[in-house]
Amino acid sequence: METNQDYSALLFNFLKIDKILFFLFLIICIVLIVKIVSMWSEKLQQKLSGKRLIILQLTTIFTFSFYLIGVLSSFYFVFQPSKELLVTVGGSAAVAFGFALKDLVGSMIAGFILLFDRPFQVGDRVSFGDVYGEIKNIGLRSVRLVTLDDNLVTIPNSKFLTDVVSSGNSGALDMMVVTDFYVGLYENINVVKEILHEVVITSRFIFLEKPVSITYQEIAISNTFVIKVSVKAYVLDVKYEKAFLSDITERGNKHLNKNNIQRPVKR
16 A cells, blocks of 8 residues: 555656646757757758758758757656656556557657668658659658649658658759650751750759760650650759759750751641
């Protein structure tokens, strides 16, 4: 009987309202610090655009670690659980929390693997299933990805450990962009190549330190054969991917038509 009373006293002392309020206050402080660091990170990315991905990656690692260490440290500092209390509530609580939080714990472990195994990084353009976009955040529970249509997609961390994901830039600021054109089967390929090469290297979004390549393939479209011309060039920053693709497509079509290059028409 005395033992039960002792355990009740320990539990009552552990769950004092002032301790709970102080713990919540520390959690709010942790969240505010992370928000401030994120705002500072965004401003720094604007000033140092060439280091944008590195800053994003360091911010993500800091956020992930600070949340985890901060919450655990705050809990231990405020409540200072005794060995007796841990033994008392440890067994039943561990089982209850284990069932309730198994998915969350699995996602947290997966998050650690993603951060240190690095199949992709914050700022990478990745394809996952039928979703394509830029990794904005790797959190304790999930990865947030923004598509080229500016939709925010949230994917549990554990999904990336079992499914195939491809990264377009693998931590680099630049990335290859492929733009396809279609011309008539009897057009002069060398002329087409010269036109499109000039269009690409004069784009304000191109990264000229890497090569531009143009390849050809004969394919069938609408019961006729045409030449598919693939222009492969690197954009100087992945955030300009869509603008780069649009620029090449618009000016490429304009100059091909201007030089009377026959384009396939659906019949």
